[in-house]
Amino acid sequence: MKTIKREYLLTALILLAVLVGAFVLDASLPSYHIAIKVVKKACVYSLVAVSMNLLNGFTGLFSLGQAGFMLLGAYSYAILCIPVAKRAGVYQYFDGGIVQFSLPEFFSGFLGGTVGPVVGMLCALLFGGLLTALCAYLIGLPVLRLKSDYLAIATLGFAEILRAFFQWNALGPLTNGSNLLKNYPDIGGAAAYILLVGVFIAVILLLVNSTYGRAFMAIRDDEVAAEAMGINLAHHKRMAFIISSFFAGVGGGMLAMYMGTVQALSFKSAMTYEILLVVVMGGIGSITGSIITSFLYIAGLEWLLRGLDSGTFLGISSPIFKNGFRMAIVSVIIMVVVLFFRKGIMGDRELPDLFRPRKKAAKKGGEAK
Amino acid sequence: MQGLLPYLINGVSVGGQYALIAIGYTLVYGILRLINFAHGDVFMVAGLIMVYSSATLPMYLAIPLVLLLTVALGFVIERAAYKPLRSAPRMSLMISAIGVSYLIQNLAFYFTGGLPQPVTNAIPWISENVTVFGESTKRVTLVTPVLTAVLVAALVYFINHTKIGMGMRAVSKDFETALLMGIKINSVISMTFVVGSFLAAVGAMLYFTNYPSVAITSGGMPGLKAFVAAVFGGIGSIPGAVVGAFLIGISEELIKGIGYSTFSDAFTFALLIVVLCVRPTGLFGEKVTDKV
Amino acid sequence: MSENVLKLENITMQFGGVVAVDNLSMEINKGEIVALIGPNGAGKTTAFNTITGVYEPTNGQVSFLGSPIVRNHPQGKMKKAYKGAEAEKFARQPVLNPTPDKITALGMARTFQNIRLWKTQTVFDNVLIAKHMLRTSNVFSATFRFNRAEEAKQRAEVAALLEIVGLTDVKDELATSLPYGKQRRLEIARALATQPKLLMLDEPAAGMNPQETDELTAFIARVRKDFDMTILLIEHHMDLVMDISDRIYVIDFGKLIASGTPEVIQNDQRVIDAYLGVEEDA
């Protein structure tokens, strides 16, 4: 009993340290500093990766529709949050668009200028999530009956269809067609992102450890046995699909927040693959793994490994360090993980597992083979 | 829409290009139950090899070199990325395929500097313009379907009448039993990739004769479309893949013709989803039942 | 005659041209242990799968506790291809084809011939997941822990169940790390966790040595006693079957060839022929 307490205490301490670190980062660095941008983007990727892990890792449904769901969330957030005064400029080809209100402004009307916008932004995020969930429900009706790889390719197809619709000029007054949406507000700095993403991931964590989460894992481990033990497959798969999509939608909204501009073109299948590979490297079935890998991946790609592209890395200059070398190295690392460390950096373990007495952890890892 | 003819001619040409890639998908799926996401990229690499080799070597050397190197690439991919995962769950295999695709694209990017590589020495004769029924087109448009038909006929013969072809059929029917029967699974699978890559190389040479440059993303869309064609025709079935490819090529061009080009890609995917939901085994696929 | 738990009427299962189960009818009464036996490939597991909803029978009806739960008659292409009997008997009644989970929810739980435990879960969780079916919480109340009381109750029940089946000492081990005999026992415990009225065991002694089989025999007998359970089992081990069965049904080539008490079956010539083979000219 005592050891259990110790490992959760340590975990809590680490989480607290991360949060304090984020506040320190916000206070000591200007908001445009690369470290803050990296933390923000990594937070968003963590959320999206965890949501994908919920579906692919915990429920065993191989879906590749993540980018499409993020697109929905991102557009919802942007459309609902652009200040009314700036709509004419943003929708320059569509007479200011058809949506003529802004949630942050609406809420600041009666909640004041500090709380109101934040409430408005959160509402927009949640609305994006709900819209995505609804869309997932509709998509799920036909595609969830499909088996593994067919499901993957069908969801991939749906994401592409969604993208075509959002770029369609006929919907321009709503979506701005192929053009950027921008000028909407951001919710805050690194700490705000960590808090927000922390709350969402905590909810996913609670779900995974609830009776429903266990049912999802049962479906993943053995569908036939799960069904024979009274777990309604269609119902539970749909539920996992919808919940995962909800968080992907929220993640998409946060990505929009972070980027400052939204364009459907960004949400290609390459984005889904990128997130999938992050999940795989972190360990399919490990939330901690997804989070850690998101941070490593974003920090490496956007910041620390840039030297590989521009000639000098870690003080070493070499002609092979030219454009594209960074991505080449990253993809080689990914392949090495996929082939030789198939369980990723965390396997299916979570943060507290690392502080459990060595013997037991090792045993569990050994048995999982 | 103007007369139907130019759209049909073009559709047939596009379909022929998809067909050669689609066969690669369908062969691999038939045997490994794997969507080989990297196949479109192999196609792109074949295009790049053609660009480089035709710039330095005479055509009669360049063409065999393209075929040889592409086949080698397909072989190496299978040995390096898929063979170690043979006993792993299918999801791992698919992830590995996505990883390989990512890797090939990034490596190609590194080596080309991210610039599309211009096709300077197109294969002569087939890249010339001809006039068919009063419509102008490149000769390759006409050559592609014919060559596709010839290659498919050869392939069907190969699969039905040679020992290794028989092995391929056996492995696709039942992996474990084939193993027990003493079929050399690994060489059969390698052979599948060799054949698939060979066809992709031929497809790439025809395809990029039509177009002025090879970009690292060139493989993506044709690859995906070809995959849809393979599913449409019933994945695992060679005639199915070919018919599916032509149907998709033609309907895509017709959609552009009636002015819905915004949805020409979306339509392909919508078709895929409808087929998967209504008839998951495609037009010519066989039904598989799971054992409990 | 006591209460009827399971009743099969004219169950026929035809795959293409092959009739795997042919016009099978049987009954199981409350508190009984009934065995379904037959040589390899006789259609036992197929029959089992039609009862549990894995397969949709081609014809026939299954009733559970007096009400029909599965019913079908030859339709579509099968109308012409059908080779079995009683094609018209159920033709005017609605088709019933629930998924396996619905059948389990009615109170019928099964185990598998080739053990199907959830391999990444612990022994405790394997049993706990089976309790999922009995929840009253929805996904929101479960996620936000408004179902604490129910969760605690289920955990207590699982602990008690593990105690009864003797797996308490290994409850935190991964299910797949257990020795074979214990895995079988765990599968039975998992099925019991759904609080069934009928327990269906698909070759529970497959792959066991005589000593393990003896332990299993005692275990099944104890389950019947402790849980007041009705049990249907498919088995090859004749010792086990003869030891604990109240009644036995024997099928061969999908057809019922004999039924009765172990003594009757042991002396039935058709059964002996089916098992030992019969000379063509005999």
Place this chain on the structure above:
Amino acid sequence: MKKILALVLALAMVFALAACGGKSADTASSSAPAADESGGVVKIGVFEPQTGDNGAGGKQEILGMQYANYVQPTVEIGGKTYEVKLEIVDNRTTAENGPSAAAELMNRDVSVVLGSYGSGVSMAGGAVFAEAGVPAIGVTCTNPQVTSDCDVYYRICFLDPFQGTVLANYAYNTLGVTSAYTLAMLGSDYDQGLVYYFTEAFKALGGTVKNEDFPEGSANFVSYINNAKAEGAGVIFAPVSTNYAQLIIEAASAQNFEGTLLGSDTWDNNMVVESAQGKAVTVDITTFYQEGGNAEFDSGIKEWINANADAKTNNGGNDMVSAVTAMGYDAYFTALEALKAAGSTEPSAVLAALPGVHYTGVSGEIAFDEIGDAKRDAAYIKTANTETGAWDFVTIQGVN
């Protein structure tokens, strides 16, 4: 054990990351005054795509800056001579990579930023530059919103409304065409924006326009050309990226399209003109600069490109001078002018000095209006010479 090692490594990386973050932040506050005393290095940020769809264009734009830096490696600010260093960061063409690339530039303490090729990513980066108060000089990003929504963004090129109108006037008045067909990539704001302005202007002149989009990754344009022919269009206006431009030329030639292919500044690329070589097509484009416009610059940069293998590769393997390269060159000198006028390497001083900068570059006079846009009233019109595979100058066209 392996896992624990991995985790330790991961943590180490995070700490390293935090450490460098802290360090560079310190230098940010202290380095600027220190440099003043010694007359050290002034950094100019280059915010350009080197990868992705616009990688080719971005690289050619960088070439102009690199050549300019080679020609003029120092600048005199406030009486001291500074060495100019280009800090090049790849923004990968797409908006989602814009903010971090921009932040990376801020991290390297640049005084002013040049770029980007492509308006979308410029807008994404613009928000970061505005936060940091670092001025940015757009080189060839033509969307009006790049500057109108961002106080720190200036630009030296003309705008989409201008370019679209110029092309419409040229098609209607000079070519005498009344029916146009436009082709734009679905999802590209650049393509769609230009098509919008072209359509407005062309319709205002009394012409008819048919708009169509193609999905990203399209390779076969034959059906679109057939559609244009069916419409009886005299011009096909396709303001698309270089890769698609080549494919459209190829398809138009294969289908014997007899009208004119009209391109925008993105078409001013040697790969585009080479693909028109030997084909029976007419290709007219608008651009910022015509090779031969400044003989000294032309011969200088050709020599430099030929002496530098990497530069030549980035230029598509030959020494033809693209307009974006000339624009990159001018942008660099405009930045130097701003630095001189500011008398300081502080971004805020440069920002204050920018509105007053006047510079005569190889592409013409550069001065900014109150929004921060270049005051330009003329575009070069060039046509592809299908025999020599080079661009021939046609005329200088204004709006009126």
